[in-house]
Amino acid sequence: VFYLLFPQVPMNETTVVILQDTFASAVAKNVLLVVLGLTINYINGILIHTYRKHQIFYTNPRYILFAHLVLNDMLQLFLTIALVMLSSISHDILCHVCLIFMCALVLTSHNTPINLTVMAVECYIAVCFPLHHAQLCTIQRTYALIGGIGAMTTLIILPDIIILREIVFDHPVIMLKRDVQYIVYLSGVWFILIYTYCHIFFAAQAAKSSAHKSKKARNTILLHGFQLLLCMLSYVDHFLLRVLMIWFLQYIVHITFAVYVVTMVLPRLISPILYGLRDKVFREHFTKYLVCTVIIKG
Template structure:
């Protein structure tokens, strides 16, 4: 009798923990996407932003984060609600999720370069950072992040029978891309991507830093650009947690075996949710033009609500 009661309580506690974790993830996912959605709406309704490369790059980062968050939260909930997923469907979800996750550091690098050109080469900024080149850069970012994922799928087609794609599996990357070829490809591309982004951020930060010391440069704008690039670095550090998280779990779980799920959940929040929470603040809320249009949007909504009531 006692064993039955204890098992029943254990099931209830497990259900409670799972519900709380999924609620937190979904709540933050919806909240961040709602805030980002407001900025996308403001951008789409304000042609003044269409001709400036920094706003185009920012809104691309926002949309990219919204896609990434939606897929990541969906996969997190599916692990508990519907753990077994068709492999083909899982591959598509992982493809989009991984591409958008890799897009973020590349976008940060592109935005840092744009700020560097605006501060250090102001007379050539309008010639270099054209709208057409900005969209070309965005297309190039998606192409560069797609190539490694395409390589993973090709390796999977070569190493697995076709029946594998019709089977059902727990939709986790390591459950599908588990061959030594996948691990070597992942390690090589991660080092290449992150090295490129860090070198870009460090180079642009110090160039803007020295430009801020120059008497010929707008010190206020240079200081703001310097802080923006520094925030990009902080955001990138959190994004890198997605690469460090597996190592943390491997080392922490043996020390705290009873807290394995808590460790995994904490890693998920820090590496996937928190970096996307920073995006609206780095450019959106810190940018005076965006803030002015945001206030207009809020005031219009307030007036409409008042008229309805």
């Protein structure tokens, strides 16, 4: 599990011995992952159900992008837990199966920051160019952007797919490529996020009559920043593990699992819930469906 999810962390013979886990501990961790995964995807499923049941949501670009974010997170959570379960059941996984899971996991991981960036740009247009918002942010363009996000992330990981047919996961060339790619990729995302926030802030200062709307937009951009920080955890986890291995090598098997849960699992719940429940209209419908399902099950 450690090697599949964190291939950039160097492994030697001593580490391999330390990473051996007891049967009881492995079962407990898998049960915890399954419970967390089912709970998180159940809640996110209600978010998608709420989106589908009301026309006001799927005819609004903002909600369409939000639904895409939630669906992407649900798929990412399923893939990462499935990969952990497969590696727990068998130490030998077919290379092609592992490659498919890893590529799909990287694809969904790359989709989230770009999706958040597009949502920030939409918010920026709504505040700074309100008269042009209806023309620029149409339903057709929103779906085209979602398709573009998938195409862009596919092009990003395509070289890895080609290279991985010939060499192993932790080849130095691939590691260097990923580090450079992540730096450029996330720098561009953060630049757009900061740019949109600054312009919304200045628009709020200039237009006192719409101060409430501008303040809400600024808070939305800040929320996107927080969501992006959660996403970035999965890009820096291997650096964190390198440091922790120096100090707590004897506990690395448990630390690895804890880092995995914090960086890959919990953000899939925190990110959509914070954004979905913050919207008043969405919150009213979501809580209604959530309460109804709880009462029916109870």
